[in-house]
Amino acid sequence: MIEILSLILKDGDPTWIHSVPIWERAPWCETILGAFSLPDQPRPRLLSSHLPVHIFPKAVFASKAKVIYLARNPRDVLVSFYHYSKIAQQLKDPGTPDQFLQNFLKGEVQFGSWFDHIKGWIRMQGKENFLFLTYEELQQDLHGSVQRVCEFLGWSLGEEALGSVVAHSAFGAMKANTMSNYTLLPSSLLDHSLGAFLRKGVSGDWKNHFTVAQSEAFNRVYREQMQGMPTFPWDKDLGDNVLDPEPEPETSPGSGEDSKPPHQ
Secondary structure (H helix, E strand, C coil): CHHHHHHHHCCCCCCCCCCCCHHHHCCECCCHHHHHHHHHCCCCCCCECCCCHHHCCHHHCCCCCCEEEEECCHHHHHHHHHHHHHHECCCCCCCCHHHHHHHHHHCCCCCCCHHHHHHHHHHHCCCCCEEEEEHHHHHHCHHHHHHHHHHHHCCCCCHHHHHHHHHHHCHHHHHHCCCCCCCCCCCCCECCCCCCCCCCCCCCHHHHCCCHHHHHHHHHHHHHHHCCCCCCHHHHHHCCCCCCCCCCCCCCCCCCCCCCCCCC
């Protein structure tokens, strides 16, 4: 998403993403370096974060800032997080896949519970300054997703500029861009000899890692934690035991208006 926004702000011109590291284009507010660099950023400025909503800077909610929340299948998040933990020197060793699965399900990982995180942020859905997107939507229709982001930002792009944003924000382009693939970071932060920060960029890779028992254990916790939540693209991975969707508000008789489905 940082790459997409960086390109949109430059009307599709890739010069910025090829000359400035991604962490300088969109500083992470939870890091000391990122927090102190924000005042020097030209407006409109980008800000990145993995923070749960309850500890996110409250000043943002009282401002005109726009928030884009990008969610992903938690199974793929878990696998990606596991591999990232192996190369990120500031994190403890993830242990065995089974150990990491249990820690993830209990929320005993960096930034806490995935379930609490998404349930906290999705309460903002419906506010005009909040956009909820999924990684799966980006993969299925990157062009349409970029258009949706532009509409949310009130930013108009011509077809040529839009095509440039799509081309340069594709996973392969990012993986090849040294300003975006984090290879510029020293090995004291990310040890790339142990693996790449940008690995595969696909959805459903969890199926190549989860055992049947691990999948069943994950699904049990997912059902308990996400009951009553809106339907997400990855809920199909629950098989026949899908969740009951969040009940839609009843319309008054004769109103002629149907309630909107989730995520629209």
